[in-house]
Amino acid sequence: MLQYTVRRILLAIPTLLGVAVLIFFMLRVVPGDIVELKLRGDGAAVSAETLQVERVRLGLDKPLSSQFADWMIGLVTLDFGKSMWTGNPVAHEIAIRLELSFEVAILATVIAVLLALPLGTIAALYKDTWIDYVVRVLAIAGLAVPSFWLGMLFILALLVYFAWLPPITFTPIYQDPWANLAQMILPALSVGYRYSAVATRMTRSSVLEVLKEDYIRTARAKGVFERLVVARHAIRNALLPVITVIGLEFAFLIGGLVVTEQVFNLNGIGKLFVQSVTRSDYTMIQALVMLVAFIFVVVNVAIDLLYARLDPRIRYQ
Amino acid sequence: MFARPLHPYTIGLLRSVPRLDRPRDSRLATIEGLPPNLLDPPSGCRFAARCAAKIALCDSDPGLIEIAPGQRSACHRAAELAQGDAARLGLGTVPPAVAVAAKGQAARPLLEVVHLKKFFHVGRKGPGHEALTVRAVNDVSFEVYPGETVGLVGESGCGKTTIGRNILKLDDPTDGEIRFDGRDLAHASRRQMQAVRRRIQVIFQDPYSSLNPRMTVGQIIAEPLNVYRLEPTRKASNERAADLLGQVGLYPYMAERYPHELSGGQRQRVGIARALAMKPDVIVCDEPVSALDVSIQGQIINLLEDLQGRYGLTYLFIAHDLAVVRHISDRVIVMYLGRIMEIASRDTLYDNPQHPYTKALLDAAPIPDPEVERTRVTRVLRGELPSPLNPPSGCVFHTRCPIADEACRQVIPELRRVGSDHHAACIKVGL
The missing domain is CATH 1.10.3720.10 (MetI-like)
Structure with a gap:
């Protein structure tokens, strides 16, 4: 019984990993750019440079694979990062x-x-x-x-x-x-x-x-x-x-x-x-x-x- | 294979089948023990552990060797078996004669079924829908005397199980009476019934589904003891459950087991122990062995007979296997489409059947002996079993009866006496 429980819990890891991969890449495919929404959302005239600076700050300029790797490392250490919108953890x-x-x-x-x-x-x-x-x-x-x-x-x-x-x-x-x-x-x-x-x-x-x-x-x-x-x-x-x-x-x-x-x-x-x-x-x-x-x-x-x-x-x- | 079996297991199987063509003279032969554990099969001959003819050589695996033309056997002693008598090898010993208690017929029946009718209404109610009625049991009367075993046989759908259910009040009869020890159960209230429940118990057909999978064997047996406070304490009822397990040939430690951990034969023994727990007078056995292997079937029948001898039990034994009924019963009732066709004492019925339906049933049952089988005239019933929704007029059997004529379509035949302790419901049969 204990063995079964442990195995079931271990089996949860691939499930969660699959979910992680799916949600990460699906989000990147869906249209909508947080930086634009955040800075230009109210119609403000914000220069492309400012947008780029914000992107770099949020790490969105890195290649997807390294973004994913960063996120996974965070997940394993239970560090979910900061909200891209509010900046709060x-x-x-x-x-x-x-x-x-x-x-x-x-x-x-x-x-x-x-x-x-x-x-x-x-x-x-x-x-x-x-x-x-x-x-x-x-x-x-x-x-x-x-x-x-x-x-x-x-x-x-x-x-x-x-x-x-x-x-x-x-x-x-x-x-x-x-x-x-x-x-x-x-x-x-x-x-x-x-x-x-x-x-x-x-x-x-x-x-x-x-x-x-x-x-x-x-x-x-x-x-x-x-x-x-x-x-x-x-x-x-x-x-x-x-x-x-x-x-x-x-x-x-x-x-x-x-x-x-x-x-x-x-x-x-x-x-x-x-x-x-x-x-x-x-x-x-x-x-x-x-x-x-x-x-x-x-x-x-x-x-x-x-x-x-x-x-x-x-x-x- | 049947005429000259060359393996002790085959011999054992054939010997443990109750025989339609022989009166009961002894206990059924059984193959002792249980089938081996497949997780840990025995080395050498698989059957050695249960074999009466086991010798030292049996520890090595026998090959499947041709002993006679077209006949192969995986037994080291097959050649000896082919020589002739199996008895010399210890395989033919006649089991001890069954201790049949002298059953003087008591004056007063313990259980009387009087003009019992049970109709089921099927089909939807309301306009546009025909109200359909299944006449499962239609005007059935019989008596069961204390200490006897009455066999109730018939094809599936003939109403035999419904009669059992009505006696147990799992169903309420549509009409008629069921008298137990002089009291009418058919109209008994729930409270009145509770007092009688203890004295009428039941063993069901399917030992797999009839035990609650969530309860241990001990709980299943002890539950009614606790409900009726038949034992002063829980501890006492648990002890009684363990004792009952011993009486039905199981081990007391099995009280801790769950039903799914037992084999079919063991579960049926649990069912028997549960029925015995209430110290009943009558046990309705509803096809108690038809779901079991023949070797196990023999063990259960022997157990039922032993318990009857020990406790003076009365059995209503419902079955479709004529051979099993011949083995265990004192009197036999033959039913067809909700009606009784013939009632007689066992040997009278089998040796001298009067009703054409009984004759046909006996003819249709196979006998596991090719030489006997060859000499038999097999008359097969023509036609299908009519629908109980719309039973034939007159005698319900007339559509399939070889001797029926116009009169049979008109008259519903009464059960008439055709010999001593022998009644048949057929207008064509006379003394």
């Missing part, structure tokens, strides 16, 4: 936003799991009854409604009925949990609802599948009470695909909440992502892509290890 820019993004993702996951597991299971147990239909309609609605729109509704409703707006500045949870939750709970809810819809549907179909298994019939025949049949035999076995969905969705939330962050005026990774792309801020984009790829890899390994914990048939060699 990339690591710092990301760090101040990562906490917020993580918190939204974790809250949304908690909400999704708390909704999806009971609802999905109940829908499966009461298949084709009104309970099932209600759950299914809720789930389909969750998939159909964009989470940012739901977020707007939340804000509008609170504003109209309670004349209340969530706080705008981010307060870390360890400073003032209430102020923090007041700001984070709405984005977490609006994202978590959609997220729970995916997980509910997965839970429902997975439980339905497992309930058809022969060992469920065995459990009933040997006289185990229905409640225990469901809790002990069905749900445990139905959990695997649900975990996969939850894990991948979690990884997506870290960098993927562009519009929702906009709606709630959250300064998160998603917003930084969009900013960096419009600015062609190479170092920032590269670091963000590597971060998201890294999170995906970590979540994937975690899911696989969790599989082995939950299913004794899976023993990795």
